[in-house]
Amino acid sequence: MTVQAVAAPAGRPSSTWTGWGQWLALATMTIDHLTRYVVPAGWELDWAGSSIGRIAFPLFAAMVAWHGHFNTRNPLRYARRILVIGLIAQLPYMLMPRASDAFVLNVCFTLAAGLAWGAWLRDLLTRHRRGELGAHWLLLATLASLVLWQLLGDWVEYGHRGLLLIPLFMLAVHALHQAGDTVSGRLAAAALAAPVLVVAGLMNSSDMAKSFTVATCLVVLWLAAGAHCLAPRVPAAMPRRLWLTWYPGHFTLIALWLWASGAMG
Template sequence: MTPQGNATADTMAPATPGSARPSSTWTGWGQWLALVTMTVDHLSRYIAPEAWDLGWAGSSIGRIAFPLFAAMVAWHGLFNPRTPLRYARRILVIGLVAQLPYMLMPRASDALILNICFTLSLGLTGGVWLRALPARLATGTLGQPRLVAEAAIALGVWGVAGLWVEYSHHGLLMIPLYMLAMQYLHLAGDTLADRLKAAAMALPVLVVAGLMNSSDMAKSFTVATCLAALLLAAGAHRLAPAVPTAMPRRLWLTWYPGHFAAMALWLWLAGQLG
């Protein structure tokens, strides 16, 4: 939940040596949009009375938040490759802090679900592992037996974790697929073959985004958000102006657990929590 901290001041490393450095200015806007849409989703789901019939808000505005968070996390993991695992640990810590108030939210099922930070942290870890594979294979530091063992462990973790985390197995795939697509889109040349290859790498992200939701409205908003993020990687990032007010770092780090704690307190005062 902490893409780049202060996005406007972030220094992005190139995806590969010699590639142009992409601008991360857009993430300043992305941070505000992600927090607002996430909060709208949660307020309409947990706080608003059923009589208000605000389910449409969660199926539209609320479906922007997760693909946008995932896009910013993938952007950081791809273009700032010196700190991705430390970044994944930071997201995990936020998830641990937020888990208790998150579990207090009223749900249709009593099954234990880990909040979105676990999805983002595990997804980034998987994306970092996948991205390092070609270099490890090329340098001979990863033999076939170890590759098979690591792949089996990764599939096992994905299979088990997908049963427990928010957005399930599809959610865990978003960041690795984003990273793959963003890298190809960012480095694509001017030839038709290069552009077709980059477009093909972007398709899995859009497919998985569509599979994450059931209603047509939710699918449309999720896929549109992913498409916008992919266009940014393809070069639209150059067009983003600086955000007038940068997201305060403390607000960015504390909003996710804090807003769940505030909603839990409200529900308790309203007598809706046991």
């Protein structure tokens, strides 16, 4: 969440679209949380959270995967920065009214863990291709990571499917960007992109929510396939401080509103 949009280095896709993505992600996330926690139920605005609000998480996941794969030399350091935001946001996040009292870590933990997992798996595959890591060690390490994924999925927002989305995005955007012009290359890239859409479709229960989540993922995959070069630079880049502080800040403001209005008891 902390890498800004940059021009494309040689051999990498343009990231100018993420300038638009930042504004859209914050706007849709805020709409989701306002309709869920602040707006009275009598206003009947639940549809906004089930439609517009379902854009936010896949868009955040896509931008983290994109920057983690194409634009940062150290994905783990990038993941740590996201984790710091999550640690700051956890207390106000826990003050939000919920249907269940179960302890859940906020979405920044999901994004940070997903990025670290995707970067680690990519590193393992790279070492295997270089002959530095045997196939049996690659298999054992992958299985161990799946055990950790199974354990962590019960503790983070968006659960197991949320954790899966970033590694799958990283694989898909790489494959689509490198597909070339051959039919076989494009078919192989499409096959590697398909799991992103499957997981996105499984993340929500209603048809409306599914359609917005899958559509968001489709747009990002289309960008990775070449449409990234069509995106103009955003007229007003998001201030870095706003980008870093909005997630914990807006939860803090919502918590204060709920306390002041007597809704937090």
